[in-house]
Amino acid sequence: MTEFSTPLEAFLHWERTDPDRVFLKQPINRNYRTYTYGTAGIEARKIATALLDYNLPDKSQVALLSKNCAHWFMADLAIMMAGHVSVPIYPTLNADSIAQILDLSHSRAIIIGKLDDFGLQKPGISDIPIISVGLYGETEGDSWEDLQQKCRPLAEPYEQRTDDLTTLIYTSGTTGRPKGVMHSAGNFMKSAHTLISLVNLPENPRLFSYLPLSHIAERAGLEMRGMVLGAQIYFPESLATFARDLEAAQPHSFGAVPRIMAKFQEKILESLPQKKLDLLLKIPLVNNWIKKKLRKKLGLSDARIIVSGAAPMASSLIRWYRSIGIEINQMYGMTEDCIISHTNVPGADKIGTVGKPLPGVRTKLSPEGEIWLKNDCLMMGYFEAPETTKSVFTEDGFLKTGDIGEYDHDGYLTITGRVKDQFKTDKGKYIVPTPIELDLSKNNYIDQICVVGTGIPQPIALITPSVLAKAKTQEVLEFSLNEILVLVNSSLEKHEKIEKIVVMKEDWNVENGLITPTLKVKRDSIEKLHRPYYKSWFDRKEKVIFE
DSSP states (O other), rough: OOOOHHHHHHHHHHHOOOTTTTEEEEEETTTTEEEEEEHHHHHHHHHHHHHHHHTTTTTOOOEEEEOHHHHHHHHHHHHHTTEEEEEEEOOOOOHHHHHHHHHTEEEEEEEEEESSSSSHHHOOSSSEEEEEEEETTTTTSSEEHHHHOOOOSSOOOOOOOTEEEEEEEEEEOOOSSSOOEEEEHHHHHHHHHHTTTTSSSOSSOOOOSSTTTTTTHHIIIIIIIIHHHHHHHEOOOOOHHHHHHHHHHSSSSSEEOOHHHHHHHHHHHHOOOOOHHHHHHHHHHHHHHHHHHHHHHOOOOOOEEEOOSSSSOOOOHHHHHHHTTTTOOOEEGGGGGGOOEEEETTTTTOOTTTEEEEETTTEEEEOOOOOEEEEOOOEEEEEEHHHHHHTTBBBOOOEEEEEEEETTTOOOOEEEGGGGGGGEESSSSSHHHHHHHHHTTTTTTTEEEEOOTTTTTOOOEEEEHHHHHHSSSSHHHHHHHHHHHHHHTTTSOGOOOOOOOOOOOSSOTTTTTBTTTSSSSOHHHHHHHHGGGGGHHSSSSOSSSEO
């Protein structure tokens, strides 16, 4: 593997040495539009020229608002080629949130790509130059396609250095105001090379980009890693075609969040109920055939590593996938450490943990059990927030992760909770909700969970029902939830026992502000909305309450 010092160096290498190599495969109306490293380079160079023609100050912030698509990659390359700093924005954010990030980052221009409803987001964009991609139906400001006709390709892209500020990544934030994490070009390359060292992938591997590119995991783990490897990147066309697009791509590595894998499980069990699946897996000749078929149908037949991160995955779900021949390795990282922290890998995996420290990572636990770590790609700091930056580092330069954990005798790390997620019941007892939520998630009828209990004697669990649950009667669901309640409580200390399960009427989603764009529950928002009802729910006789 060639070692590169910056993302641009990696891309320019493939553009120069293998311009006909396939880079991006964008589905449009069920047909692929293919961009090679050469053609993508020309488009990016022309947009870089357009950005320079705006006469922005050197190293200006340029925002990027788009779902994952070929033009996201080309826009990011164009921003780097022009010597500017990218500010990726989650494509699901509303106008107010977009305006906040543009203001906090001092963005001087914005590139608009593939979106679901830009009309609702447009009021959040101030009077700055806009480039929009007509291929996805956007017509605001300067047209990407027109600029391809008008502009010459930038002959001499900016010479990127390892210590150059390359991006501001605004954390999705389960709490508080978004913070702009600053990462350098060198950070991205150190992260990418570390991840590449974990498993051997074939030359020009296939990757599937669907997790938000505005999030560090997809940005460092897929975009930057892909450019180092000279990968070919596939994208889903829509949510409706996602499964077909993934099956067609058959990527060589795959990243997911627990909720995605739970949804895949639901879909399998809809067509192949658990009892029937168990029976088929017991038949020697059928066992391998059914595993192979399921793996291919999911799009994972060629995947050499499948990782899950962003939130804990229930051990029961990991074991269920193992039963059908799919190994999921839990990984742990964050925006501030450029996702270089801990991971399990094929052949060295311990279910229930997030693995061992990655190469070059040093860790220690605070007296309270908080995980502190150092690596070679820690953030440069929070943008224009020196005091906040100072608060998350120890005097000797370790990052305070905010997560509580413990190591076993083999060196595997288990995350036991978040420092800020702990709450106290009115008995004065502290509750750590994460392990309880993981135990409850063993029930396939539960989609999302938030264990709460401030101001009441015992904690209660707020849940949203899964697709499987919605197909059942209320009586069936109530019986199943009572069962899991008894099971989970049997292993908890007296003060931890869940008093009630409250089934929410509405799902928690990004649109109503109750989960982040990376599908993590926004505990503060859920508490703010439901805390007034805790006591009345607690006082009711039934154990399972339908809101």
